[in-house]
Amino acid sequence: MMRFLLLFSRQGKTAPAEMVHSPMSEREKKKIIREMTSMVLSRQPRSCNFLHWKDLKIIYKRYASLYFCLAIENQENELLALEVIHRYVELLDKYFGNVCELDIIFNFEKAYFILDEFLMGGEVQETSKQTVNRCIEASDMLQEDDNSDWYEVELFG
Numbered sequence: 001m002m003r004f005l006l007l008f009s010r011q012g013k014t015a016p017a018e019m020v021h022s023p024m025s026e027r028e029k030k031k032i033i034r035e036m037t038s039m040v041l042s043r044q045p046r047s048c049n050f051l052h053w054k055d056l057k058i059i060y061k062r063y064a065s066l067y068f069c070l071a072i073e074n075q076e077n078e079l080l081a082l083e084v085i086h087r088y089v090e091l092l093d094k095y096f097g098n099v100c101e102l103d104i105i106f107n108f109e110k111a112y113f114i115l116d117e118f119l120m121g122g123e124v125q126e127t128s129k130q131t132v133n134r135c136i137e138a139s140d141m142l143q144e145d146d147n148s149d150w151y152e153v154e155l156f157g
Contacts, residue, residue, distance in 0.1 A: 001072070001076065001122040001123060002070060002072050002076075002081070002084070002119065002123070003056060003071040003072065003073070003122065004032070004071050005068065005069070005070050005085075005115070006033060006036055006037075006067075006070075007066055007067070007068055007069070008033075008036075008037050008040075009065050009066055009067070009101055010065050012037045012041055014037065015066065015101065015111075036071075037067075040058070040060050040069055041067075050078050052074075056071045057071070057072050057073070057074055059071075059082055061089075063089050064100065065100075065101050066104070068085045068088065068089065070084060070085055087118065087127075087129070088115060088119075091118060091132055091133070094129070094133055095110065095136055114132070117132045117135050117136060
């Protein structure tokens with residue numbers, strides 16, 4: 001089971017952080033974010049992408065200027081966790097078209113939505129990229145329909 005997924009830049013700035021399955025206080029979240037960013041950023045570039053931290057395994061992967069950091073329980077498969085990170089990046093890339101840090105920062109609600117379509121309760125909910133992309137497109141179409149109806153009411157109401 002996945003405990004949390006963090007996104008942060010090479011400078012240590014966190015993108016919206018998703019805490020999966022672990023109810024914790026804001027203070028605890030900030031402490032975890034601080035520890036994860038310092039641990040990962042202090043590692044050598046050619047080091048292994050797996051770390052042990054407390055009772056969890058930390059798996060991270062760097063894509064361009066962003067680090068995706070996933071915490072899993074000790075009995076979970078590290079390579080599967082790397083695949084989960086990669087699949088999430090592929091989904092973001094498909095939606096935003098060559099995703100960058102600014103896409104995630106300015107559209108964090110969409111990044112959360114994509115993550116929620118892919119993961120639920122710390123487990124992979126849907127393995128098919130096409131199915132997740134269809135759900136995202138359907139949600140966008142629904143949102144566009146709602147926004148256009150609101151616009152018409154404002155103009156002609």
